[in-house]
Amino acid sequence: MKNWYAVYTKPRSEKKVTERLSDSGFEMYCPLMKTMRQWSDRKKKVQLPMFPGYVFVYVEENERSLILQDSGVLNFVFWLGKPAVIRDNEIEAIKKIAENGEEINISAEAFEIGRLVIIPEGPFKGMTGKVDKLDKRKIIVLVDQLGCMVSFRYKVE
Numbered sequence: 001m002k003n004w005y006a007v008y009t010k011p012r013s014e015k016k017v018t019e020r021l022s023d024s025g026f027e028m029y030c031p032l033m034k035t036m037r038q039w040s041d042r043k044k045k046v047q048l049p050m051f052p053g054y055v056f057v058y059v060e061e062n063e064r065s066l067i068l069q070d071s072g073v074l075n076f077v078f079w080l081g082k083p084a085v086i087r088d089n090e091i092e093a094i095k096k097i098a099e100n101g102e103e104i105n106i107s108a109e110a111f112e113i114g115r116l117v118i119i120p121e122g123p124f125k126g127m128t129g130k131v132d133k134l135d136k137r138k139i140i141v142l143v144d145q146l147g148c149m150v151s152f153r154y155k156v157e
Contacts, residue, residue, distance in 0.1 A: 004029075004086035005064070006054050006077040013072035014049040021070055027058035029091065031098035050098060056086060 009017045018030040031050040036043055049055075054077070057067055064083065067073055076083040115131045 002027075002058050002060050004056050004058050004088065004091050005067075005083050006051075006056055006086055007067060008074040008077060009053055009055055010072050010074060011053065014053070014055050017070055017072040018055050020072070021057065021067065024066075026063075026067065029056040029058070029095070031056075031094050033098065050094070056091060 007017075014030050018028040022028045032047040033050045034045050034047055037046050059067060064076065068075070078084060113131050113134065117129060117131060
């Protein structure tokens with residue numbers, strides 16, 4: 001029986017690992033998000049992994065050792081001593097968010113750590129979460145529906 005697993009990758013290797021293992025016949029998923037990056041001479045929209053250092057693979061238990069043979073894969077993500085199985089509905093929720101492809105803008109009202117917030121727009125619209133960390137340009141929210149931390153860059157409106 002096939003399951004979704006998360007694997008750790010070498011830094012900045014997510015896209016290459018996904019490409020190599022997909023070419024080898026494995027079903028891989030590396031969710032990407034669009035973001036604006038600025039260099040000294042220009043600004044450009046680029047696609048970066050939604051989860052830096054991780055990709056998802058859909059394999060049977062006995063195929064896991066083949067995934068570890070890729071030079072960019074470090075290990076599987078483990079939970080309670082076993083490779084963590086990612087539920088299908090969680091992968092579908094991530095796909096839905098990634099396919100939306102919008103940049104996320106959040107109004108910078110008085111955020112404080114521990115405050116419950118409802119995301120008003122973008123691919124996470126309507127989801128609730130608790131503010132975990134924040135700084136001048138980024139807020140990290142624990143989104144209950146996804147069971148993970150989500151980092152947002154925001155512009156003050």
